Amino acid sequence: MSLLLSSSNFLKSVLECGLFSPPGSRASPRIPPGIEGRYPNLLADDYNYVLARWFLNALTPLTFEERALTFLDVYPSVKEALRLRFPDSSEAELQESTGLLSRFVCDIRDKKREDRQTFPLSTRHEVLAKSNNRCSICGYKFTDDAIELFITGRRSKCKKYLFYDFLKQTQRNISNSAIHVDHMRPLAFGGTNEKGNLQVLCGFCNMAKRDRLTVFDSGHGPRSIEHPELGSIRISSNFLIVRMLSQNNCYKCSATSTERELTVSPINPTWEINPVNALVTCYEHDLISEYRYVPNKE
Numbered sequence: 001m002s003l004l005l006s007s008s009n010f011l012k013s014v015l016e017c018g019l020f021s022p023p024g025s026r027a028s029p030r031i032p033p034g035i036e037g038r039y040p041n042l043l044a045d046d047y048n049y050v051l052a053r054w055f056l057n058a059l060t061p062l063t064f065e066e067r068a069l070t071f072l073d074v075y076p077s078v079k080e081a082l083r084l085r086f087p088d089s090s091e092a093e094l095q096e097s098t099g100l101l102s103r104f105v106c107d108i109r110d111k112k113r114e115d116r117q118t119f120p121l122s123t124r125h126e127v128l129a130k131s132n133n134r135c136s137i138c139g140y141k142f143t144d145d146a147i148e149l150f151i152t153g154r155r156s157k158c159k160k161y162l163f164y165d166f167l168k169q170t171q172r173n174i175s176n177s178a179i180h181v182d183h184m185r186p187l188a189f190g191g192t193n194e195k196g197n198l199q200v201l202c203g204f205c206n207m208a209k210r211d212r213l214t215v216f217d218s219g220h221g222p223r224s225i226e227h228p229e230l231g232s233i234r235i236s237s238n239f240l241i242v243r244m245l246s247q248n249n250c251y252k253c254s255a256t257s258t259e260r261e262l263t264v265s266p267i268n269p270t271w272e273i274n275p276v277n278a279l280v281t282c283y284e285h286d287l288i289s290e291y292r293y294v295p296n297k298e
Helices: 002-016 040-057 062-066 071-085 091-109 121-130 144-152 203-209 238-245
Strands: 163-165 179-183 198-202 223-227 231-235 262-266 278-282 293-295
Touching: 040 238, 071 091, 121 144, 121 179, 121 198, 144 179, 179 203, 198 203, 203 238, 231 238, 238 262, 238 278
Parallel strands: none
Antiparallel strands: 163 293, 179 198, 223 231, 262 278
């Protein structure tokens, strides 16, 4: 009875908070605790990062997009933006804040991006060893064939899997199970080719990640997956899987990707798989183990 009462109160708070009112007719609603799913910090971090990017982009004119920025370029624009936003600030406060923020803007918006490069054998050995021959995001253990291809460039007859995880499709084809060097901070956002910014990923995680940073960057509506037993399943994006795996441990045993291969499991597979209906899990504690693998037709 207490569970029913708790659920009823929760549902009432969700419906009454104004969250579903038409845009423009609602005050900023306070999200009821529990509606964010099992990983509220992930969503909050990504949302805050998006807000920070918007704030940063609003501080400098679009004419600066075509060239590198100097401190003298940025300072007047940042000072005027802060003056408009905080009209009650003193001149001393404005000068101090403008100086600090202008240096930050110059560092972040610097257009001297490094070009993508082919990494020497020594670098590939080093980043592969650092990950213990595993994908740094999902923990997939690379096969000997994939390692040989990554190190030598010689393609042997790679194993074809008869079944694959329909959500984390690493074993679906050779491309998805190959080893890729990834920039943890993308070059497009100021990342570098230094070893500290490099990691190895399986092809699936690398292609899903690309240069995205937050769950709000995928920019597409949910896609459908046809499962042979469950029928049509909706998932918000492959990047959702990668984003969750990159930040979380198995919900049950707390294993990380350095210890075991991880995947994402829906709490209920008949609902859309999105951040509030998904858990990070190792395969030992998989919630949908009986439905996880589907026949590989490629």
